[in-house]
Amino acid sequence: MIKTDALIIGAGPTGLFTAHQLKLIGLNCEIVDNLDKIGGQCIELYPDKPIYDIPAVPECTGEELTNNLINQLKPFDIKFHLSERVDEVKKDNDKWIVKTNKGTSFTTPNVIIAGGVGSFEPRKFSVEGHEKFENKSILYSIKDKNIFKGKTVSIFGGGDSALDWAVELSNNCNVNLIHRRDEFRGAQATVDKVHELTKLKKINLFTKFQLKKLNGSNKIESIDIEDDDKNIKNLKTDYVLGFFGLIMQLGPIANWGLNIDKKTVEVDTEKFETNQKGIYAVGDICNYPGKLKLILSGFHEGALAARACFKLARPNEKYRFEFTTSSKAIKNRLGVKGD
Amino acid sequence: MAKITYIEHNGTNHTVDVQNGLTVMEGAVQNNIPGIDADCGGSMACATCHVYVKEDWFDKINKKNEGEDDMLDQAYEPKKNSRLSCQIIVSDDLDGLVVDMPEKQT
Numbered sequence: 001m002i003k004t005d006a007l008i009i010g011a012g013p014t015g016l017f018t019a020h021q022l023k024l025i026g027l028n029c030e031i032v033d034n035l036d037k038i039g040g041q042c043i044e045l046y047p048d049k050p051i052y053d054i055p056a057v058p059e060c061t062g063e064e065l066t067n068n069l070i071n072q073l074k075p076f077d078i079k080f081h082l083s084e085r086v087d088e089v090k091k092d093n094d095k096w097i098v099k100t101n102k103g104t105s106f107t108t109p110n111v112i113i114a115g116g117v118g119s120f121e122p123r124k125f126s127v128e129g130h131e132k133f134e135n136k137s138i139l140y141s142i143k144d145k146n147i148f149k150g151k152t153v154s155i156f157g158g159g160d161s162a163l164d165w166a167v168e169l170s171n172n173c174n175v176n177l178i179h180r181r182d183e184f185r186g187a188q189a190t191v192d193k194v195h196e197l198t199k200l201k202k203i204n205l206f207t208k209f210q211l212k213k214l215n216g217s218n219k220i221e222s223i224d225i226e227d228d229d230k231n232i233k234n235l236k237t238d239y240v241l242g243f244f245g246l247i248m249q250l251g252p253i254a255n256w257g258l259n260i261d262k263k264t265v266e267v268d269t270e271k272f273e274t275n276q277k278g279i280y281a282v283g284d285i286c287n288y289p290g291k292l293k294l295i296l297s298g299f300h301e302g303a304l305a306a307r308a309c310f311k312l313a314r315p316n317e318k319y320r321f322e323f324t325t326s327s328k329a330i331k332n333r334l335g336v337k338g339d
Numbered sequence: 340m341a342k343i344t345y346i347e348h349n350g351t352n353h354t355v356d357v358q359n360g361l362t363v364m365e366g367a368v369q370n371n372i373p374g375i376d377a378d379c380g381g382s383m384a385c386a387t388c389h390v391y392v393k394e395d396w397f398d399k400i401n402k403k404n405e406g407e408d409d410m411l412d413q414a415y416e417p418k419k420n421s422r423l424s425c426q427i428i429v430s431d432d433l434d435g436l437v438v439d440m441p442e443k444q445t
Contacts (some may be wrong), residue, residue: 045384117378123445126416158412182415187408210417224423228419245413247445248385264380293380 004030005313006110006306007098007121009086012040012284014298015114016069021306023076027313032100033077034085034119039066041116041284042295055296060069065295075334085119089256089279094312097296109312112227112305113265113274113281123243125156127211137220138240147239154223156211157243160186165241167193170202173277176235178206178225206233214240229282253285261287269316271308272301278312280305341434345390347374348442357429363438364388365423374440383407383427387445389414389425390438400436415441432437 011033022029036042043071047219050059060068076227082135084100089111091097100107117119122140124130130138148169154176155166155332163186166177177194184191197203206225212232222236250263259266259275264287267273272280282305283298310319324330331337343366344354357366367375367388379385383406392400397420404426411417424438 041379041384045379046382049382049384079443080442123413126442159409180412183408245386246411247387249445263376284348 001031001097002104002106004028004106004110006030007096007106008112008114009033009110009281010040010285011035011038011080011082011113012114012283012298013042013069013114014116014302015040015112016066016073017299018112018114018282018302018306019078020069020072020076020308021303023073024324024333025306025310025319026329026333027306027309029078030081030106030313032081032098032104033088034082034083036071036083037128038080038082039063040143041248042066044120051295053294053296055300056080076335078214085104085251087252091276094278109278110309111151111279112309113253113279113285113303114283114284114302115253115281115285117248117263117284118253120246121243121249121251123244123247125211125240126283129214132212133216133220137216137238138214139169140242142241145169152176152180152236153239153241153265154237155241155243157191158184158186159243159245161243162186162241163190163194165243166203167197174204175202175253176204176237177279178209178211180210182207187249188197206234206235209233211240264291267301270304272305273308280308341429341436343429343430343433344437344439345372346439348440355356357420359430360432361436362425362438363390363427363429363433363436366429368426374444377425383410383423383426386410386414386423388443389417389441390422390424391418391420391441392427393437393439394420394423394434397422400433415445416443432433 005027008031010065011031043066047063048061052059057092062136087101088099089210095107095109097113152170152174156178158179166175169175198205208227209225212226215222222234224232224234225283226232263273265281267281267286267288269288272282274281282301284293340356343357345367346352353372353397355370376387378387407423407426411421
């Protein structure tokens with residue numbers, strides 16, 4: 001069981017800056033995120049898109065913003081738990097017990113939800129019966145590519161993941177690549193490679209087709225794919241891989257006894273506390289009169305929630321407001337030499 | 340101003356007046372019409388405001404934006420007449436527009 005002053009759920013910009021604020025006032029914290037990387041929506045949805053409304057930063061991309069926030073955290077030692085989703089938050093006297101899907105557990109007086117629009121999950125197929133094959137013949141990510149050796153694999157999607165795996169698996173598998181239109185959104189070099197391998201008959205390419213039906217009892221034996229004009233092709237296959245990007249799901253947060261309205265959590269505007277004492281929500285996931293879904297609002301909300309955490313983490317101390325320009329204690333925490 | 344009809348997957352119709360300059364997505368969200376999630380808030384980053392535009396309207400509305408088809412690849416059951424409703428700007432010309440919503444957005 002990991003003990004911490006505050007646990008932050010979500011490593012997007014708001015979660016990162018909230019961690020900075022906590023460390024600055026002398027509290028420790030750990031961060032959990034379901035993605036395998038730091039940055040949240042900024043890194044997953046728009047790493048290359050320019051943002052123009054971060055105060056004092058005229059223009060930066062989602063990736064640059066993330067890197068700057070990570071740099072700002074450099075003076076501090078913060079433990080990240082990536083590729084882990086918080087599944088359970090339970091009250092234990094004046095503490096919260098938090099458990100992730102990987103079995104990590106925390107005990108903390110403060111839980112800060114900086115979860116954006118929820119956790120990112122792979123977008124799944126919608127055809128009938130897909131559930132019973134999932135994690136067996138239908139996969140949305142690859143952990144061990146050796147299981148496909150010598151098998152027929154049908155890959156759906158038009159982005160980098162679909163194309164990269166089609167190229168990679170064509171070395172020792174029979175690969176079908178199926179995409180709903182002629183254009184691919186992957187890197188041009190990979191698209192060229194796919195077309196080259198298609199000419200060499202190493203990849204069977206089916207464009208303007210989508211998955212229509214799964215055939216098989218215990219495992220998939222074949223699939224039917226259909227084009228816009230309702231023409232159907234049957235493909236023998238052992239595995240079906242879907243790479244349709246990630247969607248955001250509120251997920252387990254809905255079960256923690258919080259007041260939720262339209263996928264957002266209601267908070268007050270003094271502490272950004274939810275209806276549960278010691279659980280806060282900041283950034284896109286929180287809701288209050290006048291809420292703006294801007295990154296800068298998340299920074300403000302995190303700063304105030306951090307101060308509220310102090311009270312519960314250090315019940316016998318009094319919080320004293322200090323400036324980074326003048327406080328010796330803060331400069332010590334930052335590791336900078338000052339007068 | 341344009342009258343826009345949103346049809347849920349179960350057939351329920353919602354016809355509302357939407358101001359010029361708003362998007363078809365905003366028209367739905369502001370009128371609490373179920374079926375359009377718009378998780379990313381209109382930045383063309385999520386494909387959860389996906390609609391099917393009735394065939395006779397599809398060619399009349401503004402063309403797809405660069406990148407819109409890339410997002411539609413990730414939508415739930417995309418079809419030929421799929422659009423992201425956050426990329427359709429309302430004007431008087433859209434009076435009478437009908438959009439069907441998919442069974443779900445995610």
